Amino acid sequence: MDGHAEYIVSLVDVDKFFGSNHVIRKFNLNVRQGEFLTLLGPSGCGKTTILRMIAGFEDSTSGMIKVQGERVEDKEAFERDVNTVFQSYALFPHMTVFDNIAYGLSVKKVPKSEIRERVKEMLELVQLMGFEGRKPDMMSGGQKQRVAIARALINRPKVLLLDEPLGALDLKLRKQMQIELKRLQKKLNITFVYVTHDQEEAMTMSDRIAVLNGGVLEQLDTPDQVYKFPKTKFVADFIGESNLFDGTLEVISDETARVAGDAGEMMIECCPVEPGEELTVCVRPEVMKYSKTPVDGFTLSGIIKNMIFVGSQYRTLIVMDNGYEVKVNRVKPDKDVKEGDRVFLYWDLDDAVAICDRK
Amino acid sequence: MNRNEVNAEVLSLEKRRNLKRNTLPALTMAGPVTFWMMVFVLLPLVYVIVISFMKRDAFGGIEYDFTVANYLEILQPVYLKVIWKSMKLAFLTTAICILIGYPLAYYIARKPSKVAAKLLMLVMIPFWTNTLVRLYSINLIGQPNGFLSNFLMNIGIIAKPLDILYSDGIVVVGLLISMLPFAILPLYASIEKLDKAYLEASSDLGAKPAVTFCRITIPLTFPGIVASIILVFIPSLGMYYVPEALGGGKVMLIGSLIRNQFLVTKNWPFGASLSILLVLITLVMLWLYTRIARLDDMEVF
Ligand SMILES: Nc1ncnc2c1ncn2[C@@H]1O[C@H](COP(=O)(O)OP(=O)(O)OP(=O)(O)O)[C@@H](O)[C@H]1O
Ligand SMILES: [Mg+2]
Numbered sequence: 001m002d003g004h005a006e007y008i009v010s011l012v013d014v015d016k017f018f019g020s021n022h023v024i025r026k027f028n029l030n031v032r033q034g035e036f037l038t039l040l041g042p043s044g045c046g047k048t049t050i051l052r053m054i055a056g057f058e059d060s061t062s063g064m065i066k067v068q069g070e071r072v073e074d075k076e077a078f079e080r081d082v083n084t085v086f087q088s089y090a091l092f093p094h095m096t097v098f099d100n101i102a103y104g105l106s107v108k109k110v111p112k113s114e115i116r117e118r119v120k121e122m123l124e125l126v127q128l129m130g131f132e133g134r135k136p137d138m139m140s141g142g143q144k145q146r147v148a149i150a151r152a153l154i155n156r157p158k159v160l161l162l163d164e165p166l167g168a169l170d171l172k173l174r175k176q177m178q179i180e181l182k183r184l185q186k187k188l189n190i191t192f193v194y195v196t197h198d199q200e201e202a203m204t205m206s207d208r209i210a211v212l213n214g215g216v217l218e219q220l221d222t223p224d225q226v227y228k229f230p231k232t233k234f235v236a237d238f239i240g241e242s243n244l245f246d247g248t249l250e251v252i253s254d255e256t257a258r259v260a261g262d263a264g265e266m267m268i269e270c271c272p273v274e275p276g277e278e279l280t281v282c283v284r285p286e287v288m289k290y291s292k293t294p295v296d297g298f299t300l301s302g303i304i305k306n307m308i309f310v311g312s313q314y315r316t317l318i319v320m321d322n323g324y325e326v327k328v329n330r331v332k333p334d335k336d337v338k339e340g341d342r343v344f345l346y347w348d349l350d351d352a353v354a355i356c357d358r359k
Numbered sequence: 360m361n362r363n364e365v366n367a368e369v370l371s372l373e374k375r376r377n378l379k380r381n382t383l384p385a386l387t388m389a390g391p392v393t394f395w396m397m398v399f400v401l402l403p404l405v406y407v408i409v410i411s412f413m414k415r416d417a418f419g420g421i422e423y424d425f426t427v428a429n430y431l432e433i434l435q436p437v438y439l440k441v442i443w444k445s446m447k448l449a450f451l452t453t454a455i456c457i458l459i460g461y462p463l464a465y466y467i468a469r470k471p472s473k474v475a476a477k478l479l480m481l482v483m484i485p486f487w488t489n490t491l492v493r494l495y496s497i498n499l500i501g502q503p504n505g506f507l508s509n510f511l512m513n514i515g516i517i518a519k520p521l522d523i524l525y526s527d528g529i530v531v532v533g534l535l536i537s538m539l540p541f542a543i544l545p546l547y548a549s550i551e552k553l554d555k556a557y558l559e560a561s562s563d564l565g566a567k568p569a570v571t572f573c574r575i576t577i578p579l580t581f582p583g584i585v586a587s588i589i590l591v592f593i594p595s596l597g598m599y600y601v602p603e604a605l606g607g608g609k610v611m612l613i614g615s616l617i618r619n620q621f622l623v624t625k626n627w628p629f630g631a632s633l634s635i636l637l638v639l640i641t642l643v644m645l646w647l648y649t650r651i652a653r654l655d656d657m658e659v660f
Contacts, residue, residue, distance in 0.1 A: 090557055103561070103564050103566075107566040107567075
């Protein structure tokens with residue numbers, strides 16, 4: 001067994017051009033056996049293209065794609081041991097639910113009795129018993145979704161690729177299907193490569209998240225790590241909300257470092273950056289603090305623009321002198337300050353993350 | 360999701376479809392058209408039906424006396440043979456049209472829409488030249504001392520001059536050339552509408568291209584195929600100028616037979632009964648088509 005066998009899908013230096021449009025850039029990704037990996041990124045960043053290259057619907061321009069350690073670039077889609085759940089479901093409209101689910105087996109000439117057995121198994125798995133005689137257009141979105149999943153799973157693929165499978169469902173059904181999908185994935189122990197542009201969905205379902213931007217892999221980490229330690233400004237901004245302050249590292253003492261930005265000075269914990277280098281300090285709204293008097297080491301200040309209740313929490317917007325708007329979230333309203341007050345910003349040093357985003 | 364919710368959802372789905380099928384407004388809109396159809400199609404048709412049950416008088420006119428003799432006459436072997444042959448040639452023409460038309464339509468439909476539009480133009484252009492001119496040019500090419508014959512003799516493929524003129528074969532060629540665009544257009548329309556995702560899904564599930572073609576592409580474009588068959592078969596069956604131009608007097612088809620009854624032998628009632636037979640065949644085919652189209656719940660036009 002070579003060192004890479006634990007990776008069920010690997011993309012090595014993959015590039016993809018559509019004409020002169022460079023859509024995927026030097027993309028490297030290793031998917032582990034049995035994990036739920038999500039490709040997350042804004043619209044048009046190349047998520048679908050990556051799935052399609054793994055499935056075999058699209059050729060990569062250069063680079064290597066491996067499934068179970070074997071190169072697959074020369075294999076057609078029907079020869080690859082991966083299955084896809086399409087965003088539009090793509091259920092065959094002229095076939096019943098039964099025939100749709102059975103398709104993968106019947107093209108492999110599996111005996112009829114076994115097909116019946118396994119389709120029944122699948123129908124139970126996705127809780128659609130009694131629907132086998134229906135045509136797809138007589139089913140609701142959520143039901144079609146289940147059929148699509150059953151159809152893709154019946155071949156017992158090593159990897160299931162899902163392209164925004166819940167995109168067409170309403171919020172309530174979506175939440176319910178998220179839980180069901182996760183349950184299925186755990187139960188069957190199949191590797192899921194899942195595409196979404198909904199970060200909450202990615203956060204709740206994934207073992208690891210690959211954040212993409214413009215065809216580039218920005219960060220690959222657990223949801224927790226991606227949120228707590230964003231590696232790039234893009235990730236910090238895209239995953240959750242953040243306040244970002246650009247600056248230059250000035251002095252490092254034993255445990256702390258001082259950063260000078262154009263908005264003022266601030267303090268962070270020590271980080272692997274040399275004095276004189278540029279960095280960005282990221283502070284999440286829920287850990288951002290302010291006071292009416294200056295705090296040691298910080299010279300950031302601004303005027304409170306407004307304080308509003310946004311459902312689950314209170315949000316304070318503070319406009320800094322350079323125009324940048326700082327967001328602060330609190331569970332309880334702050335009675336001590338009012339709109340128009342000048343406040344000084346600070347944070348606990350371990351709440352700030354230094355991003356060295358050299359691009 | 361519980362059962363009730365599911366059922367309610369399906370019910371509302373069904374309701375929406377029924378609304379879509381609601382034909383009353385459509386009928387009102389079609390009112391004027393309906394009127395002209397009555398005047399120019401229905402009335403003449405009724406007239407033809409009426410005379411098909413009349414007798415022929417001694418001078419080639421119509422004697423208004425009810426009889427079914429005209430229909431019984433169709434059953435005479437000599438006429439049955441003509442009908443049989445017409446069906447055979449029309450069937451052959453249709454089959455070849457589909458076999459040539461489908462790949463062609465598929466090829467065009469898979470091109471980007473701009474290119475496809477140009478290719479479709481190319482398909483149509485020959486059909487703006489006069490049909491008779493085209494048919495007689497085939498006639499010329501097919502002459503025993505014509506271009507094709509001389510060419511084949513010169514390069515040594517055949518020893519004797521070609522004897523293809525006035526044969527069934529060249530009539531089919533003529534029919535093909537006249538009918539091909541009518542085969543291609545509905546095929547193109549249905550193939551073009553076919554969502555590529557279905558083909559990808561099929562391939563994804565392990566189906567080889569040939570299997571995908573048989574189990575997905577053909578069934579999903581079936582309404583187009585049937586439309587094509589009807590658009591080719593029906594006119595081929597009744598076509599009389601093609602056998603006239605290429606079959607000489609030798610290849611007698613039902614179209615020519617009808618024409619002869621009206622214009623040559625002046626037996627209008629018999630000609631009328633043959634015409635009604637053609638109309639009936641057409642109706643049966645159209646009925647079959649609506650059945651198939653509804654089965655798949657897809658409309659080609
Ligand atoms: N067949 C194609 N031909 C040309 N360009 C394409 C093609 N498919 C995708 N692209 C381009 O590649 C880029 C990435 O597209 P892709 O569909 O992978 O994005 P995505 O991340 O899936 O976006 P979304 O979230 O909107 O689905 C886009 O700029 C798109 O315009
Ligand atoms: Mg996409």
